[in-house]
Amino acid sequence: MGFIVSQAIFAVTKLGVVEALRAAPATAHSLAARTGTDADALARFLRLLATEGLLTEDRDGVFALTDLGTLLASDGSLHHLATNLSDEVYRAWSAASHSLRTGKPAFDEVFGDSWFGWLANRPAESEAFNTTQAALVTQRAHALLSRDWSDVNTVVDIGGGNGTLITALLRANPHLQGTLFDQPQVVAQAAFPPDTAPRCTAVPGDFFTSPLPPAQDRYLISQILHDWPDEAAGRILSNIREAMRPNARLLILDQVLPDTTTQPHPGRLLDLNMLILLGGRERSTSDWTSLLTTSGFTLTHITPGPRSSLIEAAPTL
Numbered sequence: 001m002g003f004i005v006s007q008a009i010f011a012v013t014k015l016g017v018v019e020a021l022r023a024a025p026a027t028a029h030s031l032a033a034r035t036g037t038d039a040d041a042l043a044r045f046l047r048l049l050a051t052e053g054l055l056t057e058d059r060d061g062v063f064a065l066t067d068l069g070t071l072l073a074s075d076g077s078l079h080h081l082a083t084n085l086s087d088e089v090y091r092a093w094s095a096a097s098h099s100l101r102t103g104k105p106a107f108d109e110v111f112g113d114s115w116f117g118w119l120a121n122r123p124a125e126s127e128a129f130n131t132t133q134a135a136l137v138t139q140r141a142h143a144l145l146s147r148d149w150s151d152v153n154t155v156v157d158i159g160g161g162n163g164t165l166i167t168a169l170l171r172a173n174p175h176l177q178g179t180l181f182d183q184p185q186v187v188a189q190a191a192f193p194p195d196t197a198p199r200c201t202a203v204p205g206d207f208f209t210s211p212l213p214p215a216q217d218r219y220l221i222s223q224i225l226h227d228w229p230d231e232a233a234g235r236i237l238s239n240i241r242e243a244m245r246p247n248a249r250l251l252i253l254d255q256v257l258p259d260t261t262t263q264p265h266p267g268r269l270l271d272l273n274m275l276i277l278l279g280g281r282e283r284s285t286s287d288w289t290s291l292l293t294t295s296g297f298t299l300t301h302i303t304p305g306p307r308s309s310l311i312e313a314a315p316t317l
């Protein structure tokens with residue numbers, strides 16, 4: 001019955017109840033008046049979420065967010081993820097058996113289009129998705145940002161969304177020149193802040209078919225390859241390989257699945273989410289090694305991280 005908790009979380013986040021509670025603890029009655037919700041229903045939603053540790057309720061029926069619940073407020077790290085997973089992604093999951101039967105994305109079955117095709121025609125949803133991705137950057141990018149970049153001059157972020165990661169990288173390394181590469185309607189959403197704008201260029205294109213920016217020192221690709229099955233991921237990698245000089249390096253931020261199933265791992269949830277949405281997959285170290293080898297790369301190092309690992313590769317000469 002985990003979906004009941006998920007939907008309760010999504011509903012109170014989406015309808016502004018979390019935001020109202022972030023401002024001040026309140027009774028269900030007063031919250032209902034401010035959020036356009038039904039007071040009795042709201043009290044029941046909030047009591048369930050209190051049992052999940054997101055809220056407390058005192059003897060006077062006043063609800064307050066816990067530290068965990070605060071993550072769902074608009075300035076919290078999980079707000080965008082919670083709202084983004086609640087609509088189309090959730091509806092795609094209702095056809096999970098289609099993916100199980102065919103190995104193909106349930107999203108396409110439910111919506112009659114691919115996830116990125118569907119987003120391309122919906123500016124509001126596309127912006128919400130890119131904001132969600134951007135909000136997760138700081139949680140994922142630690143291994144990347146804490147590297148020594150002093151001997152690197154140029155870096156391109158392939159499929160870099162609205163530019164949040166490349167901006168963080170340029171801000172931390174004032175000597176670096178950056179390029180953001182993504183689909184035209186996505187790079188159009190990038191707004192580079194004044195301190196990094198002079199050092200960053202946006203290049204629109206398709207990472208399957210467009211020539212990628214040549215002669216960069218580092219090719220960064222974050223949370224992209226897990227969107228695609230091996231054949232398509234291999235085509236993206238081969239395209240990157242073609243743009244690279246022999247001394248350039250590939251930096252992949254993505255999940256690395258453990259080899260065993262003895263421990264729960266968030267990558268297993270993401271693995272199925274990628275299948276349902278895009279027909280993609282998460283990969284283990286041996287999966288990464290073989291994908292990279294067949295695409296002209298040698299895997300040189302993996303820095304494991306709780307949310308994302310940093311996988312480094314060099315062109316095979």
Ligand SMILES: C[S@@+](CC[C@H](N)C(=O)[O-])C[C@H]1O[C@@H](n2cnc3c(N)ncnc32)[C@H](O)[C@@H]1O
Pocket residue numbers: 116133134137158159160161162165181182183186205206207208221222223224227
């Ligand atoms: C899961 S998001 C990852 C965004 C960002 N790199 C991050 O780490 O959060 C996938 C990105 O791939 C981009 N993308 C999808 N298909 C593409 C294509 N054919 N060519 C270029 N970019 C594409 C999307 O626009 C989106 O920004």
